[in-house]
Amino acid sequence: MATGNELIASGDYIKHHLQNLTYGQNPDTGVWELAHTAQEAKDMGFMAFHLDTLGVSFVLGVFFLFFFYRIGKKMTADTPSGAQNFIESIIEFIDENVRGSFNGKNPMVAPLALTTFIWIILMNTMDLVPVDWLPYLAQQVGVFFGADPHHVFFKVVPTTDPNATFGMSIGIFFLILYYSIKEKGAGGFAAELLFHPFGKMMLPFNLFLEGVNLIAKPVSLALRLFGNMYAGEMIFILIALLPFWIQWSLSLPWAIFHILIVLLQAFIFMTLVIVYMDMAHQKDEH
Amino acid sequence: MNINLTMIGQLIMFAMFTWFCMKFIWPPIVAAMDERKKRIESGLIAAERGLSEHKEAQQKAQEMLNQSKDQAAEIIANAGRQASTMVEDAKDVASQEADRIKAHAQAEIEQEANRARNKLKDQVSDLVMQGVNSVLAKEVDAKTHKDMLGKLSQTL
Numbered sequence: 001m002a003t004g005n006e007l008i009a010s011g012d013y014i015k016h017h018l019q020n021l022t023y024g025q026n027p028d029t030g031v032w033e034l035a036h037t038a039q040e041a042k043d044m045g046f047m048a049f050h051l052d053t054l055g056v057s058f059v060l061g062v063f064f065l066f067f068f069y070r071i072g073k074k075m076t077a078d079t080p081s082g083a084q085n086f087i088e089s090i091i092e093f094i095d096e097n098v099r100g101s102f103n104g105k106n107p108m109v110a111p112l113a114l115t116t117f118i119w120i121i122l123m124n125t126m127d128l129v130p131v132d133w134l135p136y137l138a139q140q141v142g143v144f145f146g147a148d149p150h151h152v153f154f155k156v157v158p159t160t161d162p163n164a165t166f167g168m169s170i171g172i173f174f175l176i177l178y179y180s181i182k183e184k185g186a187g188g189f190a191a192e193l194l195f196h197p198f199g200k201m202m203l204p205f206n207l208f209l210e211g212v213n214l215i216a217k218p219v220s221l222a223l224r225l226f227g228n229m230y231a232g233e234m235i236f237i238l239i240a241l242l243p244f245w246i247q248w249s250l251s252l253p254w255a256i257f258h259i260l261i262v263l264l265q266a267f268i269f270m271t272l273v274i275v276y277m278d279m280a281h282q283k284d285e286h
Numbered sequence: 287m288n289i290n291l292t293m294i295g296q297l298i299m300f301a302m303f304t305w306f307c308m309k310f311i312w313p314p315i316v317a318a319m320d321e322r323k324k325r326i327e328s329g330l331i332a333a334e335r336g337l338s339e340h341k342e343a344q345q346k347a348q349e350m351l352n353q354s355k356d357q358a359a360e361i362i363a364n365a366g367r368q369a370s371t372m373v374e375d376a377k378d379v380a381s382q383e384a385d386r387i388k389a390h391a392q393a394e395i396e397q398e399a400n401r402a403r404n405k406l407k408d409q410v411s412d413l414v415m416q417g418v419n420s421v422l423a424k425e426v427d428a429k430t431h432k433d434m435l436g437k438l439s440q441t442l
Binding site: 020022024041042044045046047048049050053054057058061064065068069071072073075076077078080087088091092095107108110111112114115116119158161162163164166167168170171 | 288289290291292293294295296297299300301303304306307308310311312314315316317318319321322325
């Protein structure tokens with residue numbers, strides 16, 4: 001790491017790893033194409049897709065649903081198989097959490113919690129795949145189709161893309177709004193925003209406070225998950241810059257520690273979703 | 287790290303996954319688990335009932351055993367009593383029979399003795415008559431004396 005060239009190389013390496021494979025509308029030509037550089041991707045603005053984030057999360061989500069669906073179809077009330085046992089323990093865990101935190105009656109909350117929990121776990125777990133494997137594979141595929149290997153980006157962990165975490169948390173936000181209005185009525189929900197916590201006299205202040213409170217829910221959900229996973233991924237990338245014979249001594253402990261983060265972040269996300277849904281369903285607090 | 291349409295895509299994907307999960311995954315799994323719960327519950331209740339029934343049956347069996355033991359003892363006691371009375375009866379009958387036989391024998395003996403005594407008396411009187419005849423051949427009227435002696439022999 002002594003020479004300037006190497007420093008630039010490692011900087012490029014990190015930047016390359018943190019760039020999504022972006023498919024979007026080129027602002028200059030108006031053509032939909034893959035971005036060749038980070039700058040190009042940035043210039044595409046909002047009219048672009050991260051193919052890696054969408055692809056990986058889609059594959060993982062389908063894998064989760066397919067696995068659970070197959071076992072669910074073969075469910076038996078007799079002696080369960082190993083896979084069924086595994087799934088039942090997860091379901092029981094989710095159910096217990098929902099029953100503990102959610103007091104309303106809504107058959108959607110438990111499946112929602114299950115989906116968030118498993119999907120996030122799977123997406124986070126992609127962090128444990130060695131950082132260069134899948135990007136390298138993507139590069140080879142890109143080269144096969146005639147692309148410059150330096151222009152093939154591939155960010156493996158969907159949850160290190162704020163688009164993924166915000167996509168989920170905005171979905172949760174819509175559900176919060178929907179169920180708040182459905183359960184409390186539009187008036188009840190407005191009253192909660194306007195006359196709480198300080199009564200009618202402090203209406204603007206109340207609105208500000210409650211508004212921040214409401215907006216903070218999806219933002220904190222998304223940023224917490226994104227921040228944790230991004231930081232973890234960053235450290236894996238930094239470890240990958242070390243000489244190969246020393247990497248294991250850091251990456252192994254970090255990977256072991258990261259298993260905890262993977263599960264913990266998924267669990268926190270799920271628990272907060274349940275809690276937010278519970279708050280949206282509480283009618284007679286005021 | 288650009289925010290773009292990916293976010294909308296993820297939102298749609300999330301909604302679809304959740305819908306699928308709610309529609310096709312959660313219900314059958316929970317239904318099967320509930321059914322198993324019910325089955326285990328009823329199984330436990332049945333086991334408990336079986337246990338109490340078993341206990342009851344054991345108690346009944348013990349009672350029956352005790353009863354039959356009592357009955358057996360009674361029967362044995364009865365049998366012993368009957369046997370002893372039978373022995374007593376047999377003894378009585380035997381001793382009566384013995385007494386009867388003895389009495390009969392005694393009577394027979396007495397009769398025989400009397401007969402022998404009478405015969406002896408006759409013979410003695412005959413002998414006496416012969417002796418008296420030979421001693422007192424002339425003076426004695428055989429017929430009168432014979433009557434006299436006959437009367438005498440009667441008194442013996």
